[in-house]
Amino acid sequence: MLPISTSFQAAQARLNNEERGRVFTFIMKFDEDPSHPSISLERVQQAKSPNLWSGRVSKELRAILQKEGETWIAVYVGRHDEAYDWASKHFVGKHPLTGIWQVVSTPVVTDSDLADTGNSPALFASRPDNYLLSLGVQEIWLPTIRQIRSDDELLNVVEKLPQDVGERLLDLAAGKLVTPPAPVPLKASPVENEDASRDLIVVKSRDELRMILDAPMAKWIAFLHPTQKRLARLGRDGKRSKEYGDNDEFRCRFINKSARARVGSSTRIGRRSVDGAPARRY
Secondary structure: OOOEEHHHHHHHOOOOHHHHHHHHHHHHHHHHOOOOHHHOOEEOOOOOOOOEEEEEOOOOEEEEEEEEOOEEEEEEEEEHHHHHHHHHOEEEEEOOOOOOEEEEEOOOOOOOOOOOOOOOOOOOOOOOHHHHHHOOOOHHHHHHHHOOOOHHHHHHHHOOOOHHHHHHHHHHHOOOOOOOOOOOOOOOOOOOOOOOOOOEEOOOOHHHHHHHHHOOHHHHHHHOOHHHHHHHHHHHHOOOOOOOOOOHHHHHHHHHHHHHHHHOOOOOOOOEOOOOOEOOOO
């Protein structure tokens, strides 16, 4: 079935029940025949990334989809103008160095995100660009990351990045040795390759699709990457455990704030099928 990203799930969670029902119908129809006239599939001309398309969910709603090779991925849904605006402000695709599939917003950082911290040294001043890029940072975010001088500033920035990238930057700021992820071949499918994306879910049936679209955060935890699952559980009760490192209090703030920023009751999830097993393509 049509793979969905966490950005799509977060966006559809903001819709009312009737609209979410239309989203469900759209996905089922698209899965049967993307060329169906009612879908009105068309390329987004002002998109930040190539191969972004829009599909008609209803008179008011549009879905944004990416075509990755021969695979379609649903990445966003919203009101017509809102959906096209989202497509113009987000990079969707594989990171040029890591090969990991990402959804990344363009930098929009306010004065409150980067407060005046006087003469404090920049947290990543000693890290070369190539190293930060190898951690999954997009090049357009390098100037902003170079300005970070405090933990609070770092927290405000990493919530706008893919969660795996944010976790690496948190570890790096805490003084840990952070090894770049092993590069994924650029030809690898983000749907079929377990390491190619942590932000996709492929479902096996219409019942599972309904469950995913309706699932609250408590059920989403079942789909998390193992590391994220531990952090989410830690963040929900606000307690620390001896099994976690010294930086986990800060990590929990990141998990909680990032989840609230994306959609309140939803959180980012690993690429898993509904039964918790690695997702498979059907």
